[in-house]
Amino acid sequence: MHQKSQQVCFDGTIALYTHTSDRCHCDMNFSIYLPPQAQSGPVPVLYFLSGLTCDETNFTTKSGVQQFAAQHGLAIVAPDTSPRGTAVPDEAEAWDFGSGAGFYVDATQTPWNQHYNMYSYITQELPDLIAAHFPVNAHRQGIFGHSMGGHGALVCALRNPDKFHSVSAFAPIVAPSQCPWGEKAFTHYLGHDRATWKAYDATDLIQQSTFPTQILIDQGQADNFLTNQLKPELFEAACQRAGQDIDLRYRDGYDHSYYFIASFIAAHIHHHATILNT
Numbered sequence: 001m002h003q004k005s006q007q008v009c010f011d012g013t014i015a016l017y018t019h020t021s022d023r024c025h026c027d028m029n030f031s032i033y034l035p036p037q038a039q040s041g042p043v044p045v046l047y048f049l050s051g052l053t054c055d056e057t058n059f060t061t062k063s064g065v066q067q068f069a070a071q072h073g074l075a076i077v078a079p080d081t082s083p084r085g086t087a088v089p090d091e092a093e094a095w096d097f098g099s100g101a102g103f104y105v106d107a108t109q110t111p112w113n114q115h116y117n118m119y120s121y122i123t124q125e126l127p128d129l130i131a132a133h134f135p136v137n138a139h140r141q142g143i144f145g146h147s148m149g150g151h152g153a154l155v156c157a158l159r160n161p162d163k164f165h166s167v168s169a170f171a172p173i174v175a176p177s178q179c180p181w182g183e184k185a186f187t188h189y190l191g192h193d194r195a196t197w198k199a200y201d202a203t204d205l206i207q208q209s210t211f212p213t214q215i216l217i218d219q220g221q222a223d224n225f226l227t228n229q230l231k232p233e234l235f236e237a238a239c240q241r242a243g244q245d246i247d248l249r250y251r252d253g254y255d256h257s258y259y260f261i262a263s264f265i266a267a268h269i270h271h272h273a274t275i276l277n278t
């Protein structure tokens with residue numbers, strides 16, 4: 001593991017790292033914010049999964065999360081959104097598939113299956129690496145994300161409630177099997193058999209088992225992707241059928257951007273801190 005940069009921020013540190021991933025068979029990048037409380041002992045850790053076209057720096061530089069992570073004493077880890085590198089297959093002309101669009105699945109189809117193993121990277125390899133090298137309490141982990149990363153956060157949490165105790169999302173893709181972004185990605189990564197998609201679809205998963213703590217979702221009503229890609233109403237209805245506690249907040253006038261995320265990041269950090277710090 002190699003540290004590429006480190007800077008002081010709100011009396012903690014924000015750093016960028018690269019490491020060789022066993023699961024993705026390439027070098028992977030992540031950022032980690034350690035709050036000031038980490039100087040005197042392990043702190044809870046919150047994973048943030050970004051959306052299409054992003055890398056490990058979008059959330060770190062645009063959301064303003066550090067101020068609130070410092071207040072509540074949470075470490076924040078933001079990984080890249082896909083494997084990358086000259087040996088990693090990509091579709092250079094597509095921004096919604098390949099590099100920057102790993103969709104947080106373990107691909108089963110060639111040529112994607114060798115490197116595009118983001119699900120097991122996020123749920124196993126990365127938390128193990130973070131726990132081994134940083135002052136975090138691996139028994140107090142949460143996860144959240146934006147858009148494709150909101151989908152990733154919901155799936156990772158719903159499938160691993162023993163590992164992730166809190167979950168929230170900004171403008172998540174809640175039903176990837178029922179939207180163009182998800183159908184394109186899943187067809188290539190997972191193949192044409194839609195039965196295999198269910199393990200990566202939050203709206204399917206919530207009908208099998210609920211999550212022990214409330215799911216918080218913020219969604220801008222001026223988001224260009226709301227009606228044809230994100231469809232939060234599908235997840236909300238499935239949660240109601242399953243008896244899942246969900247707080248879906250529609251935000252008048254907000255779009256899909258990091259300005260929207262920055263506007264509501266404080267409430268998301270508070271949500272996670274309330275669960276992880278008790």
Ligand SMILES: N[C@@H](CCC(=O)N[C@@H](CS)C(=O)NCC(=O)O)C(=O)O
Nearest residue numbers: 051052053054058095147148257258
């Ligand atoms: N490239 C797309 C937009 C992609 C997009 O909105 N990506 C979101 C996540 S789904 C994002 O976070 N982009 C990076 C950024 O705003 O920093 C377009 O031109 O319509």
